[in-house]
Amino acid sequence: KQEVTQIPAALSVPEGENLVLNCSFTDSAIYNLQWFRQDPGKGLTSLLLIQSSQREQTSGRLNASLDKSSGRSTLYIAASQPGDSATYLCAVGSGGYQKVTFGTGTKLQVIP
Amino acid sequence: NAGVTQTPKFQVLKTGQSMTLQCAQDMNHEYMSWYRQDPGMGLRLIHYSVGAGITDQGEVPNGYNVSRSTTEDFPLRLLSAAPSQTSVYFCASSRNRDRGHQPQHFGDGTRLSIL
Numbered sequence: 358k359q360e361v362t363q364i365p366a367a368l369s370v371p372e373g374e375n376l377v378l379n380c381s382f383t384d385s386a387i388y389n390l391q392w393f394r395q396d397p398g399k400g401l402t403s404l405l406l407i408q409s410s411q412r413e414q415t416s417g418r419l420n421a422s423l424d425k426s427s428g429r430s431t432l433y434i435a436a437s438q439p440g441d442s443a444t445y446l447c448a449v450g451s452g453g454y455q456k457v458t459f460g461t462g463t464k465l466q467v468i469p
Numbered sequence: 470n471a472g473v474t475q476t477p478k479f480q481v482l483k484t485g486q487s488m489t490l491q492c493a494q495d496m497n498h499e500y501m502s503w504y505r506q507d508p509g510m511g512l513r514l515i516h517y518s519v520g521a522g523i524t525d526q527g528e529v530p531n532g533y534n535v536s537r538s539t540t541e542d543f544p545l546r547l548l549s550a551a552p553s554q555t556s557v558y559f560c561a562s563s564r565n566r567d568r569g570h571q572p573q574h575f576g577d578g579t580r581l582s583i584l
Contacts, residue, residue, distance in 0.1 A: 361511075391573070400473075400559060401575040446511075448573070457573070459504075459512040 359384045359451050363460035370437055371468050378432040378463045380447035385425045387451040392421050392432050395444045395462070404445075405432070437467045471495050475560050475576035482550045482583050490545040490579050492560030498574070500563045501543040502527070503535065505556040506578075512559065518543055550583045557581070 360383045393401040405414045405421040413422040420433040444462040476491045502517040514527030518537040534546040561573040
């Protein structure tokens with residue numbers, strides 16, 4: 358059974374800092390991995406999708422990397438802003454038919 | 470495009486009542502799914518569908534029914550609500566039905582309280 362872990366559960370940083378969020382998974386036979394952002398009381402917004410054949414994806418100040426062999430993905434946020442404050446979730450597509458497994462998320466607070 | 474639309478946004482039910490959570494997408498996606506999100510447990514898959522007329526159970530299907538009569542709509546029914554079903558419910562859709570079902574597009578959620 359695939360298990361997805363995100364550590365830390367919460368993170369507080371001053372504005373302008375570069376930061377890294379971590380996602381680890383137990384079964385390396387994945388199809389893809391997706392990073393989401395969730396604002397309080399809102400749905401999930403897709404940030405980046407990495408296919409199993411890729412090592413990284415970039416969008417603006419965000420960079421996501423994937424190391425299947427070690428079962429890890431990182432989301433790098435450059436020059437953090439208060440507007441980046443949200444919960445960040447990773448979701449792994451793997452295993453049998455139709456399976457996507459979510460982590461429990463990292464709640465990020467960027468302090469002005 | 471509206472994307473994935475969920476209604477209602479909030480609902481309070483009494484134990485034993487029934488209701489239907491609505492989900493509609495306008496992206497012609499084959500794959501649709503329902504998740505519940507509970508504190509400390511992440512999102513858990515309830516039911517999913519790979520196309521009109523085809524549905525199957527996810528990780529936590531008990532107490533919920535679904536149907537998929539059209540590509541656009543995927544309603545979730547609670548037949549007899551229980552306090553354990555208090556949660557935030559998300560509907561999602563994706564084009565890719567074969568591998569990993571991502572990228573997924575999510576609705577804004579339905580916040581359901583069972584008294």
